[in-house]
Amino acid sequence: MRFLHAGPDEARDREALAARIDALLAQITPSNAAALAAEIHPDLDAEVMPDGLVVITPRGERQLRPLSAFVVERGLALGKLRFATHRPPQTFAEMRATIQTEHGYDLASAQARAGFSRGHLLELVIYGDGFGGNTDPRALAAAERAAEVLLGERVLDDWIGKVDAEPLPRGGPLRVVQRDAAPRFALGELPQTVASAVEGLLSSLPDLASLSGPRDGWVLFESEPEAATDYRGQDDVALASSALPELLKCFLEGAPFSSRRFVRGGAEIVYLKVDAAGAPYEQRLAQRTKLEDELGAALTARRLGAVIGNGLGLRYAYVDLALAPGAEALALVCDVARRAGVSRRSWVQFCDTDLSSEWSGVWPDSPPPP
Numbered sequence: 497m498r499f500l501h502a503g504p505d506e507a508r509d510r511e512a513l514a515a516r517i518d519a520l521l522a523q524i525t526p527s528n529a530a531a532l533a534a535e536i537h538p539d540l541d542a543e544v545m546p547d548g549l550v551v552i553t554p555r556g557e558r559q560l561r562p563l564s565a566f567v568v569e570r571g572l573a574l575g576k577l578r579f580a581t582h583r584p585p586q587t588f589a590e591m592r593a594t595i596q597t598e599h600g601y602d603l604a605s606a607q608a609r610a611g612f613s614r615g616h617l618l619e620l621v622i623y624g625d626g627f628g629g630n631t632d633p634r635a636l637a638a639a640e641r642a643a644e645v646l647l648g649e650r651v652l653d654d655w656i657g658k659v660d661a662e663p664l665p666r667g668g669p670l671r672v673v674q675r676d677a678a679p680r681f682a683l684g685e686l687p688q689t690v691a692s693a694v695e696g697l698l699s700s701l702p703d704l705a706s707l708s709g710p711r712d713g714w715v716l717f718e719s720e721p722e723a724a725t726d727y728r729g730q731d732d733v734a735l736a737s738s739a740l741p742e743l744l745k746c747f748l749e750g751a752p753f754s755s756r757r758f759v760r761g762g763a764e765i766v767y768l769k770v771d772a773a774g775a776p777y778e779q780r781l782a783q784r785t786k787l788e789d790e791l792g793a794a795l796t797a798r799r800l801g802a803v804i805g806n807g808l809g810l811r812y813a814y815v816d817l818a819l820a821p822g823a824e825a826l827a828l829v830c831d832v833a834r835r836a837g838v839s840r841r842s843w844v845q846f847c848d849t850d851l852s853s854e855w856s857g858v859w860p861d862s863p864p865p866p
Contacts, residue, residue: 499562501856517570524577526550536567543583546590551583553649558752561850585648588684594645599638601626605664606642606683610690615746616697616757617657618690622683623664635661646686653850654754655694703760707739707802707818708792714805715741719748721810726866729845730767732809738816739804743847753849759818763801765848766826768815768833768858769865771841777808784813787836791815794832800825826856833858841865 502510520532529542529550539557544550552567554560564581571579586594595601601624609621620643627635639661644652681689714737721732730736730748738744743758743765755765768791772780788803795801795817805816819825829844842858843865855865 498854499566500851500854503857503860514566514570517567518574521567521571521574521576524550524571526577533567537563540564540567545584545586549578549580549584551580551649553581553583558653558849559851559853562854582649582653583644585651585687586645588646591642591645595638595642598641599634601635601638603638603642603683607664607680608683608686608689609678609680610686610693611678612693612697613657615657615742615749615751615753616655617746617751618655618693619658619660620656620686621660621662623662623680625664627661627663629662630660632661642683643686646683647690651690651694653752654756655690657752697757698760701758701760702740704763704799704802704818704820707759707804708796711737711739714739715744717741717744717748723810727809727811728866730769730807730809730812730814732811733807733814734809736807736814737805744805744816747847753847755818755848762821763818764821764825764846765804766817766819766829766844766846767805768817768829769843769845770813770815770833771811771839772813773811780808780813783836784808784815787813787833787838788815790836791817791829791832794828795819795825798824798828800828830856830858 497506497509497513517536520535524532526544526548529544533540533542533552537560539554539560540563541553541555542550543553550571552564552571554564561581568579568581571577592603595603603624605625607623610618613619622639622642624635624638630636640659643656643659647656717736717738719734721734733748736744740758747753755763758765772783784806788806792803795803799820801817801819803815804818807814817829819829826844833842838858840859840862843862844856844858845865846852846854
């Protein structure tokens with residue numbers, strides 16, 4: 497079920513779910529919150545913070561974020577407890593207590609290292625006393641939990657990729673200088689270090705206005721998708737080009753995706769997916785190019801977005817877009833696509849991992865995408 501872009505045919509199911517959620521939330525207390533969240537969906541969790549805030553979170557099942565936001569909206573309307581969708585960051589002392597209780601490690605002397613990797617994701621290494629390395633599942637779980645507690649779930653979801661666990665190096669008379677590695681720092685400095693790294697990256701990102709220019713610098717990609725009856729996402733893409741190649745590689749490789757890491761100003765990265773089954777290659781290319789030009793002109797004229805890439809697959813044609821926040825840009829894309837006469841099996845889909853279960857049909861009777 498969609499929560500942000502639900503169609504009229506989903507209204508009855510949405511109302512039934514809302515009534516069920518309201519009935520459960522009417523019974524909620526700090527002691528039964530987790531059990532009630534699991535009744536709503538088995539992958540939802542509820543964590544009660546020390547100040548009484550109830551965080552409704554899907555943890556790693558990020559495609560359920562719209563559902564958790566829907567639950568929080570219903571909970572806030574009841575006015576019984578305070579609710580949030582993401583675990584807020586906590587202090588170093590609170591993190592130490594959490595890790596000691598849940599995993600049995602004292603991270604008082606722990607250190608960390610951070611650096612950007614592919615897709616503008618930060619990779620973290622946490623060095624803890626007693627950690628056995630990445631082959632030690634208990635240490636790895638403690639490192640991941642420590643990062644979550646210190647940074648909060650919003651930062652963790654948007655900016656953090658891999659979290660590794662390593663033993664805390666023992667002091668000695670000699671220090672080994674590693675020229676290529678980022679320096680270690682005290683674990684308590686992790687929030688500020690990540691905030692500074694993110695701020696630096698954001699200052700270098702393009703905004704919507706700068707993406708509306710010439711396409712001379714676009715990067716071409718080729719792949720060899722396997723033949724199938726149908727394709728989810730952009731799994732059939734054989735040829736693509738992008739103004740933001742790091743963005744496209746991140747999405748096509750299935751890495752955690754957040755629009756915040758690629759465009760400034762709150763833009764949302766989406767793609768228009770058009771079923772072109774049966775049409776010759778030259779015809780599909782001409783139709784997509786025309787559609788791409790019309791979308792670019794309409795979005796730029798109203799300052800609602802920009803075309804940032806395109807693709808041709810074994811079955812589908814794609815236009816990648818950066819859209820201004822709000823419903824107006826999405827409505828304009830669908831309007832332009834309808835005027836271009838795209839097939840009923842055409843959709844706007846979302847690159848963000850949190851929105852991977854959301855979609856908007858170009859036509860009122862567009863079926864759900866594969």
